[in-house]
Amino acid sequence: MTPKNRFWIFAGLSILATNLILLGAVVMFLRDLTSEESAVLIQIISNHAGYLFVGVILIIAAQGLVLDAIFHNYIIPLSKIADETVLINSVNPSHRIKVEGGGDIKQLVQAINDGADRYEDLFRNVRQKINRARAEADNEKNIMAVFMSELPQGVLICNAEGRILLYNRRAGDFLSGSGDWSETEPGGREKLVGLGRSIFDVVDRNLIRHALNEIDEKLKQNETDIVSLFVIAGHDKTIRVETVPILDQARRFKGFLLILFDITNELESENRVGFILQELIRDIRSSIAGVRSAVEAILEYPEMEERRRKCFNEIIHKETLSLSETVNRVAGEYYDHFKTQWPLTPMPDYGLLQMIARRIREKLEIAVDIDSAEETRWVKVDSYSMTMAVLFLLNELKKETGAAHFSCTILPAGRFVNFDFSWRGDPVKTDALRKWKSKMIMIRNEGLPLSIRDVAGHHSAEIWCFVSRESGLPCVRLSLPVSESETTGIRRNITILPQSKMEFYDFDLFDQPGRISELDDSLLTDLTYTVFDTETTGLDPKTDEIIAIGAVRIVNGNLLRNEIFDHLVDPRRDVPIDSIRIHGVKPDMLEGKPTIDKVLPLFHQFAEGTVMVAHNAAFDMRMLEEKEAETGIRFINPVLDTLLLAAVVHSVHERHDIETLAERLGINVTARHTALGDAISTGETLLKLIPLLAAKGIGTLKEARAASRKTLYAKLKY
Amino acid sequence: MSHKILIVDDEPNIVVPIQFLMEQNGYSTMTAASGEEAIEIIPKFFPDLILLDIMLPGMDGFEVCEIIRLNPDWRAIKIIFLTAKGREADKARGLVLGADAYISKPFSNARVVNKVRELLSPPENQI
Known part of the structure; x- marks a missing residue:
């Protein structure tokens, strides 16, 4: 029963009781009269019936007005105050009550707000201290995160049931090709690595089971070398996997560590x-x-x-x-074959020349000027040995000819790039060059156990001397083959220390039983959610199409900003101007994007085994259902709607749109009206709503769904 | 009556010296350049011993050996593998299939001649 109904029932009953007492008094009074007196009274009443009637009406009206005033000035405000005080005390300490009402109510609001101010100060103080302490811990965590992400091996930690608690990017790359869903190409089933996901999705269950059995045997034998090896075919790679058990103090099995080595090249x-x-x-x-x-x-x-x-x-x-x-x-x-094993790094020709020139100036104290071709070409070099080789050659040249100034030019020549070093003075004799080429490289006290010939050989390069026809100047030419690829194959992620969040680990998952089956009785705090939002060409599910799907995962009460789904979709129809004003997606942004039949299977897989959450989920789910016939994709996940849950929590408030809700709950809305931005806001809203629901005795998924169903908004069906 | 020897190898540069060697030692010879050819020749020529290469075009030496050993009429034919496949596993396989000897290339002529002579003479006449 809403507070409104409660109040009016109470008011009605009290008016009824008052009037019954009055009626009783009148009946008693009439009974007490003699027949003459009552005749006179009736006479009087019938003579002045109009006045009496008006009087009675006025009294009733006055009672109604007073009650309405009480209702609006005291009852409604009190209800709101009660709800909003809970807000202040739980999720949003900076919320302040703004309620119109009677003088007493205003005083009460003032008092509560004052209290809230003091509470917030205190809260902020404590928060600051906590944050300071946490920053230190985060720092250490981040160092570990950087360390982990730059390891050449993939690392995965799983609990006893095979749920992933920690992984580094390399592990994601090895097993699924890309840990990043926004980069995933639609089409084909991708293997997924994600927090809370099962390792058995990406590695054959039998292999791991065999490895764990082997480990179990070794544990029983009290062996010291407790590791089990197997080899799997990963995403276009061959991977050697080392399995190491994780035990607690009592040597009970709590989970396992997988270390992945890429042995393809080997x-x-x-x-x-x-x-x-x-x-x-x-x-x-x-x-x-x-x-x-x-x-x-x-x-x-x-x-x-x-x-x-x-x-x-x-x-x-x-x-x-x-x-x-x-x-x-x-x-x-x-x-x-040997050459392909030699570590040569691609670099732009001009960059190499600059590096060599700088070293010439520093080391040989010879003036150099650089002239380059407009187009950049890439060459594969071991820059240290190559620089040393050129330096050594020019140093010998300087000793022989007295050259004190070099001009360097880059000249592309088919599949080669020529680096020409010319000088004013005598040309160098061919036999001198041959002698230098086979000497060990040594400049003052810095040397290599290699000759110029060796270095040139490793680079498939040629070095020779000639006199330029155009300028008439003697010249040394280094000719390097052009490299086809510009990439090293090794990707490094720059991690910025204190701010970066390490979301790819969650050790709280260690002690969770397998939970997908009994979702209904699971606590809302324990569930894994896919919070999503769609942008559409309009509001009619029959004719309008999805143009964007954004989603983010919530695992163990943490919103994982690393594990996102973010795809634009070609709607195969026009995008109305009105809708562009809302979502900002222009038609040319959708050109060449995949169509819904490609994106939906990916999304289905992304959401597998989780509870799906959206704001006004009825609409989004309806849009997805519309595509069921075309794509054959059915979403059977349990669904929660933050709009309905907000209505459950704050029944007296009328507005539950994302902005109002976010403001009420103290959430910063960042990218409103992009699918991903809205999904993230909705996710944060859900996390704030869960404790408020718990305060109302709604703890499990089943209870949340039952309460949602009862709210008024549930009647709004698409 | 001189013993008859069939030489099966697709490399003429091997076949020529070996054939010369065998003839110098008083054996009559025939040659085959493939496994199929060898199987055809055997019932006509009925050799006492076959010098068999393993890597042949088409049917390989192992298969030829198997076919010979499956035929009861040919049980008496001695088989020596002469091959560039020098791994222990190949040698073991050859002997399991019922070959009498396995000589890997390169070999000394004397070794081949001795082996042939040993296999074709009764034990008491062994040199």
Whole structure:
């Protein structure tokens, strides 16, 4: 029963009681009269019935007015005050009550607000202290986060049921190709790594079970080396997985750690070398067999006829030729293979030249000027050895010719980039250059155990001297092959220390039982949510289309800003101007975006096993349902609606739109009306509503859904 | 009557010296350049011993060996693998299939001749 109904029932009953007493008094009074007196009274009444009637009406009206005034000045305000005081005391200490009402009410509001001020001060004080303490802890956490994310290995920690409590980005890359859902290409089923998700989605359950059994055996035997290995095919990679158990003090099994190593290259390399070697042995065996057999026959039978001896000689000649060829081929193959193992880093040609020039000025104290081509090309170099090689050469040159100034030019030449170093003075003699090329690189006290020839060889580079036809100046040319790829293959994420949030771990999941099955009786605080929002071309689910879906996950009461879903969708129809004003998505932003039949399966998978939450979920769910026939995707997840939950919590307030709600609950709305921005606001709203619902005795999913169903807004069906 | 030897190898540079060697030692010989050819020749030529390469075009030496051993009429034929496949596993496989000897390339002529002679002579006449 709402406060409004309660009040009016109470008011009605009291008026009824008062009037009954009055009526009783009148009846008693009439009974007490003699017949003459009552005749006179009736006479008087009937003569002045109009006045009496008006009097009675006036009295009733006055009673009504007074009651209404009381209702609006005291009863409604009191209800609101009660609700809003709960707000102040629970989720939003900076909320202040603004309620119109009687003088007493105003005093009460003032008193509560004063109290709230003091409470907030205190609250802020404590908060500050907590924050300071937390900042220190966060700092340490962040150092660990940076460390974890830059590890060349993937790391995953799971609880005993295989739910992921911690993972680094590399683990996500290895297993699912990309940990980032906003980058995921639609189409095809992706494997997912995420907090609270099951490891068995990405790694075969049997492999892990086998590894854990093995570990269990080792634990029983009290072995010290408790690790189990297996190899899996990850996302375009071969991964070696080491499984290590996590035990509590009582040596009970609490979970396990998976360390992932990318062994793709190692394997390829080993296989390649093995293959080259096997081929070599086979070819050599075969050729030598012919030669040896022929030679031994000649030696053993010196009197053999001329024709036959000639034939044997030919065999020997042919086989030795084929042997030479084999040796050359294998040497080439092996060298190519070796080269791919040498760590050369791509860098822009101009960058390399600048680096060399700077070192020339510093180290050799020679003036250098640089002239470059307009277009940047990429070369693969080990910049240290290459710089040292050039420096060494120019230093020798300076000693020989007395050159005191170099001009450097970059000249693209087909598949090569030429770095020319020219000087005024005598040209260098070819035999001098040959001598320098084979000497160990050494400049003053800095040296390498390599010669220029070695360095050039590693880079497939050539170095030679000539005199330029145009300028007539002597010149040393370094010719490097152009690299096709510009990337190193290694991605590093710059992590900014104190602010960055490490959301990819959640150790509170350690002690949670598998919970997907009994969602209904789960506490709202324990559930995993997918909070989402759609942007559409309009409000009619029959004709309008989805143009954006944004979603964020809530695991263990934490909104995970790293685990998001953010896709624009090509609606295959026009986008009305009116709707653009709301969501700001212009038609050209949707060009080339995937269509709903590509995006919806991804979203379905993203939301799998979670409770779906939206503000005014009836509309969003209706939009998704519209696509059921076309895509075959059905969302059977339990659904919660923050609009309905807000109405459950604050029944006297009339407005529950996102902005009003966010303001009431003290949430900063950042990116309103982008699907992802709204989803995040809705998620934060949900987190604030959960304790308020608990205060009303609504703790489980079942109870929340029952309460939602009862509220007035539930009647609004799309 | 001289013993008959079939040489199966697709490399003429091996076949020529070996054939010469065998003939110098008083054996009559035939050659085959593939497994299929060898299987065709056997019932006509009926060799006492086969020098068999493993890596042949088409049917390989292992298969040829298997076919010979499955035929009861050919049980007496001795088989020596002569091959560039020198791994222990290959050797083991060859012997399991019923070969009498396994000689990996390169080999000395004397070794082949001795092995052939040993397999074709009764034990008491062994050199």
